[in-house]
Structure formats: structure tokens, C-alpha cells
């Protein structure tokens with residue numbers, strides 16, 4: 001279908017800040033606060049961080065610009081947008097695979113994202129009700145194992161998170177998200193700064209944390225670290241799965257894509273680095289292991305919250321905000337599918353959201369069971385969660401990103417992209433050289 005759905009066309013962000021807020025809301029999420037510290041820990045610190053930062057600068061920013069430009073050019077859902085472009089450009093319809101892969105990635109990522117966000121909600125509740133009061137790190141770690149072992153508890157919180165996502169997505173982006181984000185994002189930043197103050201002043205291990213994150217020791221780097229850093233760069237900026245393409249479709253023409261892309265990448269990186277600088281000093285202070293995997297945030301930070309003055313209140317607020325940061329990302333994960341379904345099969349936005357959410361919820365049970373060990377299925381020596389994470393972060397997102405870059409750099413007309421990006425000729429040529437040469 002090529003005609004614009006009036007319900008979609010009507011929808012542009014209310015002002016020039018909103019796209020940035022929404023894109024930052026999509027980018028900043030569990031990837032920054034939960035995933036970045038634990039994979040930095042797993043891959044040994046500084047050298048991994050360096051490669052990650054290079055990936056953000058040379059691939060992340062150009063691709064962020066490309067995705068947004070394609071979205072704004074077509075003003076359609078990603079799949080229909082690419083379909084329209086292939087028609088206009090007279091190129092193979094196979095390029096639509098970009099849209100299909102994007103929807104699949106969003107779907108799969110949300111299935112585990114919701115489970116982890118559910119842990120945050122569960123922690124917020126437990127901190128509020130005093131479960132962690134005065135616990136030492138070993139007991140906090142025991143509590144975490146208890147949550148992992150309990151499929152029903154995880155399912156309850158996974159369900160709660162999916163219901164909230166469903167509710168906001170179904171209402172459309174204006175009513176829930178725009179307003180919420182204006183409060184949530186600054187609050188998250190502020191709380192993270194308070195935690196940074198704590199880890200600087202109270203742990204006595206700040207320098208060691210700094211050293212772990214920034215002293216570059218290539219001998220600790222394994223070959224697997226490079227695709228992992230690239231995958232993390234894409235994951236954290238929400239790239240390679242058309243989320244920002246879907247949001248770009250609602251971006252007013254007067255916004256500068258380049259300026260927005262830079263700001264989003266910088267904000268996102270700051271949030272990840274601060275999260276690392278909060279987590280590692282606490283990890284060292286309590287003698288925990290930096291490479292301990294997905295539980296890192298939930299054990300180390302909670303041990304600090306359980307013991308600092310007013311820590312349970314801070315902890316409660318912190319995990320609520322982590323849940324909210326996850327929510328603003330989750331919404332962008334379903335947007336490509338939901339937007340496509342409303343255009344394509346002409347069902348209401350609510351109906352589309354319900355169908356997608358139920359399916360995501362079901363697949364998410366696979367992740368719950370891989371943590372609880374109830375039905376342990378293993379493929380290629382990975383459990384279900386590890387497999388979905390690997391498939392999305394290490395394969396689908398980089399591959400999707402590469403195809404999008406090739407499409408924007410080689411297939412689309414130079415003038416089309418130039419109009420959207422509105423850069424000086426020198427910068428435009430730099431952008432084009434990067435997307436044309438670097439990604440392939």
C-alpha cells in the first residue's frame with residue numbers, strides 16, 4: 001500500500017525537542033544502565049570501552065542520521081517506507097528485508113527486555129517494602145538468585161511491564177510519552193549523578209573503577225569483544241532495527257537531523273559511562289566480581305542501597321526510573337510493527353498493540369525459564385536468553401545496520417538524502433563516505 005494512513009500522517013511530534021526526547025528515550029534504557037556495565041565487566045574493561053566508543057562515533061552517528069533521514073523522507077512505517085522507496089527508485093523489492101528484520105529484532109529484543117525491566121520493578125517494590133534492609137552483599141546476591149529461581153515472580157513482573165507498555169503504546173505517543181519523558185529523563189540523570197557522588201565519596205574505590213573502565217589493556221581483549229562492542233553500540237543507540245526510522249517519520253521537517261543525532265549519541269554515551277562509574281567502584285568495594293553477568297546491577301547497586309542512609313528510598317526511586325527508562329525504549333521497540341500493522345491490515349492501533357504484546361509476552365517466557373532453569377533448552381551452548389540476545393545484538397542489529405547504511409549511501413538518490421540531512425557539502429561528503437565505505 002502506498003497511500004498515507006491519515007491516522008499516521010497526522011502524527012508529528014509537537015515540537016522540535018520532542019523528537020530528540022523520544023530518540024533519547026529510546027536510546028537510553030537498560031542497554032546503558034544494566035547491559036553496558038556488565039558486558040564491560042565480562043570483556044575486561046578499558047580496551048572494550050575504547051572499541052565501543054569508536055563504534056559509536058564512526059558507525060553509530062552516521063547510521064542514526066541515515067535511519068532518521070529515511071523515516072522522515074517516507075513518512076511511513078519502516079517496512080512500507082522502504083517498499084515505497086524501492087518502487088520510486090526502481091530497485092529490487094528485496095530491500096524490504098530491512099523492514100522485516102527490523103520488526104523481528106524489535107519483537108525479540110522486547111521479549112527479554114521486558115523480563116529484565118520486570119526485575120527492576122520487582123526490586124523497586126522490595127526496596128520500598130524493606131526486604132533488603134541492612135543486607136550484606138552475600139544476602140543481596142541470595143535474594144537475586146531467589147528471584148531468578150522463581151518463574152512465577154518473574155512472570156508476574158514481566159506481565160506488569162508488558163501491560164504498561166501496551167497501555168502507553170495503544171494510547172499513541174502524544175498523550176503518555178511526550179509528557180512523561182520530560183520529567184523522567186532529567187530525573188533519571190539526576191539520580192544517576194547522586195549515585196555517582198556516592199560511588200566517588202563513599203566507596204573508596206572510585207579510582208579503581210576509573211582505572212578498570214579507562215586503562216586500556218589489549219591483552220585482556222578477546223576476538224569476541226569486537227562484535228560485542230559493535231552490537232552494544234547499535235543496541236544502545238537503538239540502531240539497525242528501524243526504531244529511529246519509525247520515529248523519524250514523525251519528525252518535523254524543520255528539525256536538524258545531524259544536530260539531533262549528535263546530541264542523542266552524546267547523551268546516551270554519558271549515561272552509559274556514568275552507569276559504569278557508579279557500578280564498578282561499588283563492585284570493587286564489596287569484593288564482587290565485575291564479570292558476573294546480567295545480575296551485576298541488581299546485586300552491586302542493591303547492596304549499596306541496602307546500607308546507605310535513606311538508601312531504600314533512593315533504591316526505590318532508582319529502580320522505578322530504570323523501569324521508566326526501559327519503558328521509553330520498549331515503546332520504540334514495538335513502534336515499527338504496530339505502525340506497519342495499522343497501515344497494512346487496517347486494524348486499530350489498540351488491536352495491533354494487543355496482538356503484538358501478547359506474542360512478545362509469550363516469547364518472553366522463554367527468557368524467564370532460561371533464568372529459572374525450569375525448561376532449560378540449549379542451542380549452540382546458549383540458553384534461550386543468551387541465544388535471543390546473541391541473535392539480535394550480534395547478528396540482526398549489525399546486519400540490519402549495514403543494509404540500512406548501504407541503502408542510504410548507495411541506493412537512495414544523493415539528492416534525496418542531501419535534502420533531509422541539510423549538511424554543508426563537506427560534512428555531507430564525509431557522512432556519505434562513512435556510510436558507503438565503512439559499513440560494507
Ligand code: PFF
Pocket residue numbers: 026027028029030031032106109235236237238239241242243244329330332333
Ligand atoms: N537502546 C535501548 C537501550 O539501550 O536500552 C534498547 C533498544 C531500544 C534497542 C529500541 C533497540 C531499539 F530499537
